[in-house]
Amino acid sequence: MVQWLERNIIEPGKLPLLLALTAFVLTFLITRLVTRLIRAGKGPFGNVKAGGLHIHHVVPGVVLVVIGGFGAVASGREGLGPALCAVIFGIGAGLVLDEFALILHLNDVYWSEEGRRSVEAVVLTAAVVGLVLSGFSPFGVDDLDQEEVQGRGTVIATVAGNFVFSLVALLKGKLPTALFGAIVPFVALIGALRLARPGSLWARRFYARRPHARARAELRAYHHDRRWTGPARRVQDWIGGAPDEPAAPELDRR
Numbered sequence: 489m490v491q492w493l494e495r496n497i498i499e500p501g502k503l504p505l506l507l508a509l510t511a512f513v514l515t516f517l518i519t520r521l522v523t524r525l526i527r528a529g530k531g532p533f534g535n536v537k538a539g540g541l542h543i544h545h546v547v548p549g550v551v552l553v554v555i556g557g558f559g560a561v562a563s564g565r566e567g568l569g570p571a572l573c574a575v576i577f578g579i580g581a582g583l584v585l586d587e588f589a590l591i592l593h594l595n596d597v598y599w600s601e602e603g604r605r606s607v608e609a610v611v612l613t614a615a616v617v618g619l620v621l622s623g624f625s626p627f628g629v630d631d632l633d634q635e636e637v638q639g640r641g642t643v644i645a646t647v648a649g650n651f652v653f654s655l656v657a658l659l660k661g662k663l664p665t666a667l668f669g670a671i672v673p674f675v676a677l678i679g680a681l682r683l684a685r686p687g688s689l690w691a692r693r694f695y696a697r698r699p700h701a702r703a704r705a706e707l708r709a710y711h712h713d714r715r716w717t718g719p720a721r722r723v724q725d726w727i728g729g730a731p732d733e734p735a736a737p738e739l740d741r742r
Contacts, residue, residue: 492689492726498716501619503571504560504570504571504573504574505572505574505617505620506621507571507578508556508574508575508577508578508581508617509573509578509614509617509621510577511575511576511577511579511582511614511619512578512582512585512602512608512614512617513575513582513614514582515578515582515583515586516582516585517587519545519582519586519591520586520619520727521573522727523598526727527599532632534655538736539692540582540693543588543595544587544590544596545583545587546583546584546586546587546590546591547584548583548611549579549580549581549583549584549586550580550585551580552576552577552579552580552583553580553581553584554580555573555576555577555580556574556575556576556578556579556580557571557573557577559674560574560577560680566726574699581613582610585606585609585610585613586608586610587702588605588606588610589602589603589604589605589606589610591607592605593688598654599729599731599732600731600732602726603628603728604721604724604731606728607643607724607727608724609727611727612663612664612667615668616667616668616670616671617672619668619672624672627685649669650673650676651670652680653669653676653677653679653680654666654669654676654679654680654698655671655674656667656676656690657669657679657680658678659684659688659689659690660665660679660680660682660683660684660685660688660690660691661684661685661687661688661690661691662679662682662684662685662688665678665679668678681712682708683688683701683704683705683708684705685704685705685709686706686709690709691705722738
């Protein structure tokens with residue numbers, strides 16, 4: 489079955505990646521559906537507890553990632569073993585990244601505003617893996633023809649150049665641009681040339697004594713966020729559920 493799929497459906501060698509991505513996305517969607525039902529008090533589901541301790545699904549996710557990852561390394565490149573390990577890894581990764589915000593903040597922020605980071609991490613991961621699956625390779629090496637590939641200097645220069653551009657974009661506070669730039673040529677270059685996000689490492693280092701550049705960066709970030717934050721949050725709420733409204737401050741009745 490695995491060999492038939494690789495011969496007729498997908499490029500040879502990419503079936504495990506396709507299975508991992510499919511398992512990853514489906515696990516995230518199913519997990520979000522279950523957690524939303526639990527939040528609404530509907531259905532047969534409930535939080536998993538052991539001895540009064542709430543077991544977050546990131547815990548079995550880590551276990552599955554370890555099993556799938558080491559299993560993939562040990563099982564070679566062909567046959568049923570790599571495909572099964574890819575599915576296990578994808579399920580584990582979906583469970584882990586669904587609670588990425590919890591890991592980042594070391595606090596249960598699943599239904600808070602900070603919890604949006606989990607949805608962002610899942611969407612970015614799925615998009616980047618999807619680009620690799622569709623034929624792109626990191627740092628644009630796939631754009632080189634056979635003669636250029638034979639010249640190691642060209643390959644090294646291409647990889648090093650795109651890596652530097654991606655790193656600069658990351659230092660400028662543009663994580664999505666840096667990730668996509670590592671896969672799609674020239675995206676990281678655009679991110680590296682444009683102004684840094686306020687508060688990024690690049691802005692703190694190079695804009696501290698340049699008030700004009702700092703003001704331009706803040707103005708650009710303000711217009712960008714005003715245009716895109718609203719639509720992005722609506723999409724995130726549709727995918728992962730809207731966060732809880734912040735609690736109103738208690739009035740002092742004394």
